[in-house]
Amino acid sequence: MNPLLRAAGFSVVALATSCGVSANPSSATHTLQTPIGPIPMQGELPAKEAVPQLFAELDFQQATQAYLWALPLVAYAQWQKEFSDKLGARNGDLMVLESYEDKLGVITANATTPYILGFVDLNQTGPLVIELPPGPTAGGVGDFWQRAIIDMGQTGPDQGKGGKYLVLPPGAKPPADAGNYYLANSETMNVLVGFRVLDPDPAKGKALVEQFKMYPYADRAAPAKTRLLSPEGKAWSGTQPRGMAYWQRLHAIIQHEPVNERDRFYMAMLASLGIEKGKPFAPTEQQRKALEQGAEMGELIAKANTFAKRFPQAQYWPDRRWDAVLNIAEPSQRLPNYDQLWERSAWFYEAVTNTKGMVSKTPGLGQTYLGAYTDNHGDWLDGGQQYRLHVPANPPAKQFWSMTVYDSDTRTLIDNPQRKADLSSRQQLKQNPDGSVDLYFGPTAPAGLESNWVQTVPGKHWFSYFRLYAPTEAYFDKSWKLDDITRVP
Structure with a gap:
């Protein structure tokens, strides 16, 4: 037996043909013992009846890997949808999370300082202006793959002194007055804008939050006041959903986002599972099975990889x-x-x-x-x-x-x-x-x-x-x- 196959957990078991030994080696039948079970072989090729099993395994593996790859994107998409559907947030609103109850939906929130957070779809606003007031804050702008675009506050270019930031959508060119802003180029159309107030005095923190402004660059001459919202005790969850809901959330968000070059192979995996940009979410029964199993195994691996x-x-x-x-x-x-x-x-x-x-x-x-x-x-x-x-x-x-x-x-x-x-x-x-x-x-x-x-x-x-x-x-x-x-x- 090939020692490489043995090392990988494979073994070959010969099956007797009707005449004892086949005169044609290419048609000899045997069974290959693999990590996914026995695979009937015809010579060096899998038997025709084994092909569906191999494709099912391929789909399962693709779904598992796609689950792990998509975790940051699905987390933000879920969080954004919960803010909108359950807490009434519109594009560009800020949610103020102060109490224990307010923060129960945030994955590993800190329970000590307030969060001020908002999601913005640049498809709707175009370039976005952020006016951060001076004071002890820590935060920034992140794209929907949760890559930091720019820090704000004490670790940002304003160093806690406040300033104006301009977030540009993918491919947008800086305007003529770009020198008046700290520029931030996003690789996704949706972004998260957020910061924490580090001053322990609640009154000073509240006054600082109320000075924060965020509005489309096109409205800079007369910007509307930024809406500040609170969960007000309503239950919500930013945890990635499980099962088919995970894939539905992923399908929905990729419709609104450009495809990064680094992700094109993963998009090919999704396409073979019935999830494709520009097409409805309609997986076949076989694809659905792979997606459900992939989400389950993907999360198990995520737990091991994390904990x-x-x-x-x-x-x-x-x-x-x-x-x-x-x-x-x-x-x-x-x-x-x-x-x-x-x-x-x-x-x-x-x-x-x-x-x-x-x-x-x-x-x-x-x-x-x-x-x-x-x-x-x-x-x-x-x-x-x-x-x-x-x-x-x-x-x-x-x-x-x-x-x-x-x-x-x-x-x-x-x-x-x-x-x-x-x-x-x-x-x-x-x-x-x-x-x-x-x-x-x-x-x-x-x-x-x-x-x-x-x-x-x-x-x-x-x-x-x-x-x-x-x-x-x-x-x-x-x-x-x-x-x-x-x-x-």
Whole structure:
């Protein structure tokens, strides 16, 4: 037997012909044992009756890979549709997410600072003007593949001093007065515009938000006031849908977007599955089966790729279980010889948005994110168990730090009876004499330490992000080290 076939899990079993041995080797029948089951062969070719099975496997593999590829695009498309259908947002409106309830729909939202977010379809507006007021903000503009187009605020060109930005659709030329703006060229027609207010004073934050303006460049002489909306308690979800709904959302958004050169092979896979730009969504029964199976397997692989990262650089400290969750080398997701497909899939399954500030390596600027999916023994974090996290004194954050708990299934803030998902240096936590802090997670609060506790939900797994805002040198040189999450009796 060919040793390469044996190494790949293949074997050949001869089948007796009616005369014992075929006189014509090309017509000899045998069976090839493959990872998808036995394949009847006629000589070196698959038997005719095996061809449908092979095509079904091809369709399943295409659907699985297309699912993983499309995660960032479907996430934004879902989020945009939920804002529109459930929260009443129109093109260019801003949604203000402040409370725990407001943020329950955002994948891995931070629970500490307000979000101000809006989706804009440049098909409708043309070039877009953004007027950011001066003040402590962090945000930016991203395209619908969740590539950062430009940062705004402290990590943007305005450096917190405010300014005017001009977002250009794909192929648009800068106007004559382009020098009056910070220019941002989008590769997609739909964009997300968002920022966070970092000032801890709610009144100052509100005043800053109310100064923000966003309008079509064509209306610059007399722009309409930007509408500010709130979810007002309405339930919504930005988590990518499952099953056929995933593909329906993908089909809908690709109708409105140009095809990037890097994605043409994936578009070919989708076309063979009944999803094509300019054509209705009408997969055959066989295609539908492949799509449903591909979405199921794709999400399983996404979970492994996210919650058990195998990227060499993911584990931040070699003797700790904390991951550097954002492993995209730069916001464009592009390295010299390839684009980061699997790093991108991992981040955009568990999170949304990406800016330069989120991957900043400059002490005192931006944010950093550490993720814990297991306890110190490597076991998944169980909502029915009690855990403790020891945070050593002097966490390396110029602004503040926070520890936030998420539901592993939805990747959104944990939806618990306590109605709380985070602990942070902006809260009144009980400290140890040396300045360290012990945080607790479990179904019940430790006696006398309720202020240091987040309630978890039995029957559900959870994971957590430890965020450092404006991380200092001790984080980058790793002289400060965070303990693992430890199960307690």
